[in-house]
Amino acid sequence: MKILLQFPEGLKQHALEYAKKLEEGGDEVIISASPTFGACDLALDEARKIGADKLIHFGHAEFMHVDFNVEYVEYKIDASLELLPKSLDYLKAYNKIGIVTTVQHVHQLEDIKRFYEQHGKEVFIGKPYGFARHDGQILGCDVGSAARINEMVDAFVYFGGGLFHPVGALLATTKPFLVVEPFANRIDFIDSYREAYKKRSKGRILSALYAKSFGILVSTKNGQYNMALAKIIKDRITKDGLNAAILVSNTFDFDSLNNMMEIDAFVNTACPRLVTEDDERLRKPLTCLQYIRL
C-alpha cells in the first residue's frame, strides 16, 4: 500500500523512524514535509498527487469527514504532574477551578481533577463546542471547554505545552488564567495577553474603518474552507460600493498577501488563530469572521 504520513511540527522528529517501521511491513511510504496545523489541515492535495492509497495523520483526532482514506493516530503524552503542588500557591484565592488541556493530555485530566479536589478545590471540566472531541480539550478553533464554564469558575488552569492553545481559551474567557507547562517547567498567569490582544484588536478594527478594498481569505484546507461565507462577505462589501476580492491559498503566505498592495484590509474566514497569531506579519489589518458558520 502507498501511504503518505503527516505529522504536526512537534512529531516530525519521529517521522523517519515511523516510516521505516511501515516499510519493513512492505508498504511504500512517503512523508509530508508541509507544516500541519491540525486535523483541519490534512495533506489531501499531496496524497492525491502522489497517488497514495491512505493518509496517516498523527497527533490529532478526526475533525470532519473527508472523501479520502485517512487514518488518525492520536498521540498521548504522559506529562509530568510534578508542577501541580506548586500551582496551588498561585490558586490560593480561587476555589472553583476550570481545567483545560490539549488532546495529548486529555487522558491525564481525571488525575489532575482528583489532585485539585484532594486539595479542596471544586473542579469543572467543560464540553467543547464540537470541533474538539473530548471534555476539557481545547483546539485553536474550539475553546468551548473553557468558554462554556466561564461563569461557573473563579479561575482557569491550562495544563500542557506552549501558549498557542491557552491563549485561544484566554481570549474567550474573563477569569484569571493560569498556565501549568510541564515541558518548560513553568507556571504563569497569562492574563496580560488578554488586554494586549484587545488593544491590538481594537486598533485593527479602527484602521479597517477607512478601507476601500478588502481581501477575503479562504483557505483550501479541508477543515477551514468556507467559500460560502466569503461570498456573502464579498456581496455585502460590494453592495456598499467598496471593492472586494476572495483570496485563496492553502497556508497563507504573509509576504504574498503584503504584495497585494491594492488591499486596505483583510477579512479572515480560515483558521481563527490567523488573527491572533499572525496579524502582525501583515501590513494591513486582518479581521476575523470565521465564527459565522453558514
Added chain:
Amino acid sequence: MKILLQFPEGLKQHALEYAKKLEEGGDEVIISASPTFGACDLALDEARKIGADKLIHFGHAEFMHVDFNVEYVEYKIDASLELLPKSLDYLKAYNKIGIVTTVQHVHQLEDIKRFYEQHGKEVFIGKPYGFARHDGQILGCDVGSAARINEMVDAFVYFGGGLFHPVGALLATTKPFLVVEPFANRIDFIDSYREAYKKRSKGRILSALYAKSFGILVSTKNGQYNMALAKIIKDRITKDGLNAAILVSNTFDFDSLNNMMEIDAFVNTACPRLVTEDDERLRKPLTCLQYIRL
C-alpha cells in the same frame, strides 16, 4: 465562468484591478494568494478545490502541458534602456558579448543587441535548453541561453530586474557577468557570487559525506514533480545501508524541514534554485540532483 487568477509576486499589486475587469464581463473571479515561482508552479490544487473552469496564469509562458484549462498571459515590460551607454564603460575590455534577460524583456533584446553592435561589440544570443521559450531568455531552471554560448563570448550582460535570474546563469558560466538593472538603476559585475557559491557548495557536499539519514525533496508543483528520480536516489542510498525518506510538499517550508531532526542531509529534486536561494535557511546540507531528468 469561474476563473482563478494567479500572479507572480511582482504582479500581485495589480490583481484586484484585473479581477474587477473580468467580473464586469460577467465572470466569477477568485485570486490565488499563494507565492508563485513560475509556470512550473500552477495553482492547480486551488483551482480544483474551488471548482474553477479556468486558471489564468500571469507573467510566464507555458512550461509544460497540464490536464487543466490554463490561459497564460505573458507580461511584457518596456524597461528603460538609458543605462546601456553607461554599461559600455564596464565592457571596454570585452568585445564578444552574450546577452540574456527574462521573459518580460525578451522583446527588447533586439534593441539591446543593436545598441551594442552599433558600439562595436559582437553580440551573441543563445538558445535555451527547453524550459524557457525564447532565445536569450533565462529561467531559474533553464540558463541554456547563457551556458550554451559561454565559450563564444568574452563577457555576459543580463538586462532586467533582480538577482535571482542572473545568479542562475552566473553559476552555469565562467565569463565576467555584468548585470544591467533598469529598475534599481544599477550596473554591477556579480562575479564574486560565483566564488562565494562554490565555497558554500563545497561545504555542503563535505558536510553531507557523513550523513546517515537523507531526506529527498519532491515538490508537488506541476513542473517540479520528479518522483521517479527521488525513488532512484532513495534506492541507491538504502542499498548502501543508509536511511532515506522521500519528503513531499508544494512549497517547502524550511522550519518544517528543520523540525525533521533525524535527517542529516537533504537531496533536492525540485526547483534547482532551492539550493542556491534557500539552503542557508536549513540547518542541514541541501544538495541538488534535479538536473538528472528521467
